[in-house]
Amino acid sequence: MRSGFISVKFLKLESNDGIVENSQNMLSREVDWTLLSFENGTASPTIWLDFGNKVTGFLYVELEDSSSGSLVYEYGPTLDSMFYRKTMPMPANNVLTLDGSFVALRYLKLSLASESPFPYSCFAKIRRIGIRDSSYPALYKGGFESDVPLWNDIWQAGAYTVQLCMQPSEYSYAFDYTLTSEKKAFVRDWRNPYSKYVIWDGPRRDREAWIGDVRTEALLIYSAFGAYEVAKSTLALFYDLQNTAGIVPGSATSGQDFKEYNLWWLASVWECYLFSGDKAFLAYIYPGIRRLLEWIFYSVDDRGFLYNDKGWMWTFPRQGYNGATQCVLYFALECAEKLELTMDNTESAEACRVLREEIKRNINAEFWDEAKGVYFDTIHLANLQTFVPSDINCYATVFGIADTARTERVLDYLKNNMWNEFGSTTIDKKIRNVVFTPEHKKQLAMYFGEVKDEDAESILWTHNKQIWPFIVAYEVEANFIAGRTEDAFALIEACWGNMLGQDPGTFWEFVDAESGEFSTNIIMPGSRHDIMGSACHGWSGWVAYLMQAYVLGIKPSKAGFAEIIISPQLGVLRKVSGSLPTPHGIIKLSIEMDEARLQLSLDCPDEVAVHYEISASMLSGRTLEIVRNKQRIIV
Structure with missing residues (x-):
């Protein structure tokens, strides 16, 4: 458990043209203040601080005294990513400042600034500095220990990564400047009977509940913390956002409508009931289940397939009848069948069973490459129709769509064509000379403005044979299910062991497949928004759940x-x-x-x-x- 005030450690100082006295004093309640001062027109002294791991909340500074001028904070998850800067005027009462802006960081760089045209001494006497923690005050009721410390550390880092993604709903959304006043009011005022906390994708970006992410994070939340109320709160949030047609948005605040993510809600509701046994919650949310199922049965084609009318989910443009979405639909209907049986609706349960069996037959008929021994999929680019991604293959093996023989061939193919020293990549071969369709260019315009053909490959670089722990964890699970324990362990050590040895101490959204490092490149170059990769992403932490479910068993x-x-x-x-x-x-x-x-x-x-x-x-x-x-x- 960790809550309240988070202290910080001294890392280094740069006096420059100024003065720093008693640099350690501001790190303790028991001693006097630290002095920073400089003459206007010269370089301010700078103090570098380290919180020891990623932390979230609100910067807090307590002053003994100060001149006019400003405190300047620069911060980031790693020393190479101190891209975020806040300038705060010295407080009028020289006693206390509390920055109301939510932050997620590990490293903090503190200096002074003066905008006065006249020479004078700018100074601040700092009594105390730290973070007022905002994350869910989790009790670690679950746990994992072994005779090899690496695996214990991976579990702890995974659980902590997810804890930092359990945050009060009122702080949601890193891009709130894009929201309408009505949506801002919803974020500020939304309440539910379960908890004020919801499950975000990451505490810096996007600070938003995404239902595909929620499914994986919730499994660990049940296993590590027993915090059923946070999962219920998040699922209730999506229930409140469900439209009259039955569609649940993919993202709770920005309201992005992905037909595949819509399906994860069904699976997440079932798993919440499986772990909590709370039938009252199930009864509360059941009308939404019925609406979504009605929409699914209305929307599928004669193969049982669902059409994606958006350009992407978590990966490449996937508009159309792509195979990965049909795998998720199969799993969602399996969960829906169990939900309907629980609610004594045997007729609907049988309809779900019949439809998912039809989907399973057609996935195996249309997306299996017998020569390669792997599932292929469609990609919505103007110059490419099919490719071999990891997601359809991981889903098909984990959800039981592939039989034993095909599972073995798939896992061999992934190991031989996608593994490297840092994990398993998203596709088997890099896609070159990318050309977007006109529809996808229109969708991307909300992020980039006008998109030209020459921009396409750079926009998609993060998914082009890169490593995303979200889907690597599904491959880990597939290996455990198939009894390929050595391969499951090897993947965990390669992917999460690599991240564990680097800053900030939490697990990242994705890994640069060539360097194995947290990339400080912008995910989508040219975007109007702050979309550097997330150094603390909940969907990468769910590997800790797999360790409890399959290693401990x-x-x-x-x-x-x-x-x-x-x-x-x-x-x-x-x-x-x-x-x-x-x-x-x-x-x-x-x-x-x-x-x-x-x-x-x-x-x-x-x-x-x-x-x-x-x-x-x-x-x-x-x-x-x-x-x-x-x-x-x-x-």
Whole structure:
């Protein structure tokens, strides 16, 4: 848990033409002030500060005394990305300043400024500086530990990344200057019965709830914090934004309408019920489920496919009947079938089952490349119709669209054609000589103004064989499901282990595939908005959920943890322990394995039924011993 005031550490100082006295004093409550001063017309002294990790909230400065002039803050997530600057007048009472602007940063550079044309001494005596934390005050009820510190650190960084994306809804949207007054009022005033916090994509950019991101982040929020109320709040937000046709927006504040993201809401509602067991919440939101299902059945074609009428979701332009969207539709309908059965609507549940089976047949008939052993997909460019992306292949294997034989071929293809030392790339080959369609140029105009053909490749560079942990995590899950434990571990270490060793300490939106670094290049060069890559992105943190669900091996199989399945995959590890919050209490599990023995020690509420699925590779001649609540139940 971390909330309240976040202190900062001294990094370095540059006196320049000024004076710095007692530079460490402002970092402690117990001692006197730090002095910064310079003569107007010369270079101000500068102090560099480090919060030790990414933090969010409001800059706070307490002054003993000051001259006229301004305090200047420059900040960013890394030392190479100090692109953000705020200038604040010295406070009139020389006692306290509280900057009302939301910030997300790790490093802070503090200096002084004077706009006076006359010579004088500009100074500030700073008693205290820090951040008033804004993130959800999470209790880490769940956890993961092993005999190898790297994996423990990856879990902690993933959980912390997602915690920083749990923020009060009233602070939403980095681009609020683009909003209408009506939308600004909605952001400021929206309330719900569950929580004031919602799930953002990232705390700097976009500071917005995106339902495709929410699905992955919520899984970790349940497993690490048991914070069901934050997920309910976010799902209720999208419910309130659902239009009369039944469509849920892809993004809550900017209101971008992606037909694929619309589908993730169904999956997220089911998973919220699966983990929380809160049928009252399900009943509350059920009218929205019915409206969305009616829209789906009205909108699909005779193959069961849904048309995307927008140019992109999270990746390349995907307008049309692309295969990745049909995979998400299949999964959404599987979740909808379970929701309808829960609500005793057997007729609708059966309709969902029939439609998704039709979709599954047609995906395999239309998007499978037998020669390559992989699924291809469509891309909406003027000079290219098909390509091999990771998303359709990951979705097809994780959601059960691909059979066992195809799953093995797909995972071999991804490993052989997309893996590098930093993870797995978005596509198998870079796309060259990109030409946008006229429709897509119109859609991009809201960001760039006029878009020319020569701009196309630079605009798409971030997805052109780059590494996006969001989809890499689906590939990790696919490998776990297929029993390819070594490959799952190798991908986690390559992608998240690489980020872990770099600033700011949280997991990024995407990784530069060539350098393995956090890119300080603008995601879409020429854009009117601040869209440098996000150094703290919740969809990259959900790998921590996969470690609890597949390495520790605990997953709910009935709503509200009435029943769980324990099926661990230890891979390179020999000792693993962890915990998982449930509505009945916390489940704790420790596993030890050597050449002769496999021992599981479980502390679990009596209300939870447990099924064990221990793989042959985990047993492999070992004696199995299971202890539940200190009673040996199997040897």
